[in-house]
Structures are given as structure tokens and as C-alpha cells.
Amino acid sequence: xxxxxxxxxxxxxxxxxxxxxxxxxxxxxxxxxxxxxxxxxxxxxxxxxxxxxxxxxxxxxxxxxxxxxxxxxxxxxxxxxxxxxxxxxxxxxxxxxxxxxxxxxxxxxxxxxxxxxxxxxxxxxxxxxxxxxxxxxxxxxxxxxxxxxxxxxxxxxxxxxxxxxxxxxxxxxxxxxxxxxxxxxxxxxxxxxxxxx
Amino acid sequence: xxxxxxxxxxxxxxxxxxxxxxxxxxxxxxxxxxxxxxxxxxxxxxxxxxxxxxxxxxxxxxxxxxxxxxxxxxxxxxxxxxxxxxxxxxxxxxxxxxxxxxxxxxxxxxxxxxxxxxxxxxxxxxxxxxxxxxxxxxxxxxxxxxxxxxxxxxxxxxxxxxxxxxxxxxxxxxxxxxxxxxxxxxxxxxxxxxxxx
DNA sequence: CTGCCAGGTTAGCGATCGTTAACCTGCCCG
DNA sequence: CGGGCAGGTTAACGATCGCTAACCTGGCAG
Numbered sequence: 198x199x200x201x202x203x204x205x206x207x208x209x210x211x212x213x214x215x216x217x218x219x220x221x222x223x224x225x226x227x228x229x230x231x232x233x234x235x236x237x238x239x240x241x242x243x244x245x246x247x248x249x250x251x252x253x254x255x256x257x258x259x260x261x262x263x264x265x266x267x268x269x270x271x272x273x274x275x276x277x278x279x280x281x282x283x284x285x286x287x288x289x290x291x292x293x294x295x296x297x298x299x300x301x302x303x304x305x306x307x308x309x310x311x312x313x314x315x316x317x318x319x320x321x322x323x324x325x326x327x328x329x330x331x332x333x334x335x336x337x338x339x340x341x342x343x344x345x346x347x348x349x350x351x352x353x354x355x356x357x358x359x360x361x362x363x364x365x366x367x368x369x370x371x372x373x374x375x376x377x378x379x380x381x382x383x384x385x386x387x388x389x390x391x392x393x394x
Numbered sequence: 395x396x397x398x399x400x401x402x403x404x405x406x407x408x409x410x411x412x413x414x415x416x417x418x419x420x421x422x423x424x425x426x427x428x429x430x431x432x433x434x435x436x437x438x439x440x441x442x443x444x445x446x447x448x449x450x451x452x453x454x455x456x457x458x459x460x461x462x463x464x465x466x467x468x469x470x471x472x473x474x475x476x477x478x479x480x481x482x483x484x485x486x487x488x489x490x491x492x493x494x495x496x497x498x499x500x501x502x503x504x505x506x507x508x509x510x511x512x513x514x515x516x517x518x519x520x521x522x523x524x525x526x527x528x529x530x531x532x533x534x535x536x537x538x539x540x541x542x543x544x545x546x547x548x549x550x551x552x553x554x555x556x557x558x559x560x561x562x563x564x565x566x567x568x569x570x571x572x573x574x575x576x577x578x579x580x581x582x583x584x585x586x587x588x589x590x591x
Numbered sequence: 592c593t594g595c596c597a598g599g600t601t602a603g604c605g606a607t608c609g610t611t612a613a614c615c616t617g618c619c620c621g
Numbered sequence: 622c623g624g625g626c627a628g629g630t631t632a633a634c635g636a637t638c639g640c641t642a643a644c645c646t647g648g649c650a651g
Binding site: 230231232243246251252253 | 608611
Binding site for chain 2: 223224225227228307308309311312346347349350351353354355356357358359360361362364365367368372373376377380381383384385388
């Protein structure tokens with residue numbers, strides 16, 4: 198009997214997802230054919246349809262699970278932290294770790310978002326909005342009188358800062374990790390000496 | 395005889411470029427057919443080839459000119475400024491202004507970069523590297539002992555911060571402008587009170 | 592007036608892509 | 622032993638795409 202869901206189908210699906218993440222990141226969703234993807238998995242062409250309903254479905258599963266994981270772990274880390282300051286630091290830490298360990302996924306997420314089928318696109322949008330608001334909530338309790346819209350824009354900017362770096366090859370991971378965290382925190386936390394002139 | 399280069403063919407070319415920027419930004423380079431692009435310009439289909447050698451050439455001209463403009467104006471503003479601090483502020487100002495006034499171009503630039511034909515891709519890479527180094531130079535004279543690689547990573551992160559926001563609809567322009575400048579400067583300038591604990 | 596040519600048009604080609612169909616095969620369960 | 626099925630294969634289809642070809646037309650130069 199087929200294991201219906203929420204069970205780890207052993208390897209192929211995940212191999213396909215991982216390979217697809219790398220290929221999509223390198224050449225874009227539309228720049229990778231199912232034949233390319235199959236070949237890169239050692240099988241070839243239409244064998245993918247034994248594991249996914251369509252090429253879109255591969256992208257959908259990839260992006261939805263990213264968004265779910267970001268939100269789930271983010272929420273957990275916030276409720277484990279004491280105080281908005283610690284919560285925000287935990288969020289920054291988590292996001293930087295994720296971005297550095299899943300560079301391909303980050304690239305695909307914000308490049309090929311629009312190629313998602315409608316249903317998955319809306320699910321991702323909902324999850325992302327929740328994630329943004331998780332950040333925005335912490336920001337609003339750190340900055341007096343910060344309105345929600347501005348807080349969301351700040352969160353978005355921080356994501357841009359952190360997510361930008363997968364595209365740069367150079368710096369070794371540990372240094373990059375520290376640089377990103379320092380920059381993100383300076384950008385997000387209220388400056389002790391107020392605004393620069 | 396065809397006018398070889400460096401001459402302003404009055405309007406159609408520029409209309410095509412502007413329309414293409416919007417369409418590419420909305421649906422991605424591969425998501426827009428030449429028929430779509432033509433129709434959006436009031437003409438239809440292969441008439442584009444009277445103005446551009448190929449679909450790739452449209453993208454190439456768009457992205458090369460962005461990179462040239464960013465570098466040229468950035469260089470000018472730096473040499474007009476006195477001191478690295480003022481130079482960096484001028485760079486941030488220029489980049490934020492550009493990103494807010496050319497949201498479509500910014501989106502295309504970092505989404506569809508890989509769709510460029512090789513020649514244009516290398517030209518863009520060269521220009522971008524110069525632009526990054528322009529920022530990195532200012533950063534290195536502001537931070538003691540900052541190595542070039544790290545400075546480049548910081549510049550990249552700042553671009554990510556600033557460029558991320560075209561994708562968000564919400565905040566009205568003037569507020570967003572101020573928020574971005576403030577965040578970018580906090581992220582880039584040495585913190586008066588050093589690193590947060 | 593005549594002829595050129597910039598800038599359009601439609602038809603159609605060749606390639607590629609996502610997807611389906613039909614078939615094969617080796618393993619596991621009864 | 623036998624048969625079903627998971628997981629492959631190749632062939633082929635229809636759609637779409639970038640691009641070319643062939644043709645038309647109106648405005649200007651001589």
C-alpha cells in the first residue's frame with residue numbers, strides 16, 4: 198500500500214528536490230528542462246512524473262517547504278527568547294544560518310517565485326506574510342511609535358540584506374556569517390546614538 | 395546602411411526598452427514572448443527585429459545601460475564628495491534614488507542576469523565589479539583594518555538591502571526612501587558604540 | 592513623377608519544451 | 622511459482638517560441 202503522506206519516501210523525491218534546487222538556482226526555473234533535471238538525477242526525462250505530477254509541482258513543493266520551515270523555526274525561536282531584543286537576535290541568527298546553508302533555495306525562492314502555480318503561490322505568500330509579521334512584531338516593540346507598514350518594510354530590507362549574499366561567492370562562510378549578523382542588527386536595532394546626521 | 399551605433403533613434407527603441415523592462419520585471423525574461431512585447435508596444439510580433447537583433451539584445455542593452463549609469467553617476471558623486479563619509483552617504487543616496495525610480499530595472503537586473511548572452515554578461519559583470527569596488531573603497535577608509543573581500547561583501551549586502559524593496563508594494567515612496575537610507579547607513583557605518591553584545 | 596527604404600504586416604519554419612502513452616523489468620508478497 | 626506494481630525506458634504529441642521570409646505601404650529625395 199502506498200504511504201499516503203507525511204512519511205519519508207526514501208530517496209528519489211528528495212534527490213530530485215535537491216538537484217532541482219541547484220539547477221534552478223544556477224539557470225532559473227525556465228532555464229532547466231525536465232530532461233536536464235532527470236539526467237542530473239541519473240534517470241532521464243519523463244521518469245520524473247513517477248514522483249511529481251508536473252515540473253511546477255517540483256518548484257511548488259520546494260518553495261512551500263522553505264516557507265514553512267522559515268516560519269516554523271522562526272516562531273519557535275521567538276517564543277523561546279526572552280524579550281524582543283533577544284527574539285530579534287534569534288531571528289537574525291536563524292535567517293542567516295538558513296541562508297548560508299541553503300543558498301540555492303534562497304536564490305530560487307526570490308527569483309522564481311512568480312513561476313509557481315496559483316495555489317502554491319498563494320500558500321507561499323501567506324506563509325511569507327506571517328514570517329514578515331513575526332519580524333515586524335519584534336521590531337515594533339523595540340522602536341517606539343513604529344507603524345506596522347514601516348516595520349514590514351524594514352523586515353523586507355533585512356531579508357534583502359541577508360539573502361543577497363548567497364549570490365556572492367567570495368567570503369568563507371564563518372566570516373560572512375558574522376558580517377551579515379552584525380550588519381543586519383545594526384540596520385534593525387535602534388541606534389544608541391540616534392540617527393547619523 | 396545601418397547606423398552602426400551611438401545614435402539616438404528617436405522613440406520606438408526606447409519605448410520597446412521601457413515596455414520590456416516592465417514586462418520582464420512582472421513575468422521574467424523567459425515569461426515574455428516577443429509577441430507579448432510587440433503587442434504591448436502597439437506593434438506586433440516580429441516588428442521588433444527592425445529595432446533589435448534579437449530578444450536577447452533587448453535585455454542586453456537594458457542591463458548594460460543600467461550598469462553603466464550606476465557606475466558613472468556613482469563615480470561622479472564620489473569624486474564630488476569630500477571625505478569617505480560624505481562619499482558613502484552620496485553613494486547610498488544615489489543608489490536608493492535609482493532603485494526607487496527604476497524598480498522594474500532593478501528587478502530585472504538581479505533576476506534575469508543569467509539570461510544575458512555571454513558578451514553582455516561579461517560586460518555587466520565588469521561594470522558591476524567596478525561599482526562594488528567603488529563602494530568597497532569608501533568602506534575601507536571608514537573601517538580600520540577592513541579587508542577588501544569583506545568590504546565587497548558588505549557592499550553586496552547593502553545592495554541587497556536597498557534592491558529588495560522594489561518587490562514590496564506597500565510603503566509610499568518618500569517614507570521608504572528615508573527608511574532605506576537610514577538602515578543602509580546604520581548597516582555600513584562603524585557603530586559609535588561598537589558591536590552589540 | 593519615380594523610386595527607395597524605414598518600418599510595418601502575415602505566414603511559416605525549426606527547435607524545444609512539458610507531458611502522455613505504451614512498454615519493459617525486477618522485486619516482493621501470497 | 623506467479624503476478625502486481627514501483628520505477629524505469631523510448632516514442633511521439635501538441636503547443637509555444639524565437640526568428641526568417643516575403644510582401645506591402647507611405648513619405649520623402651532627386
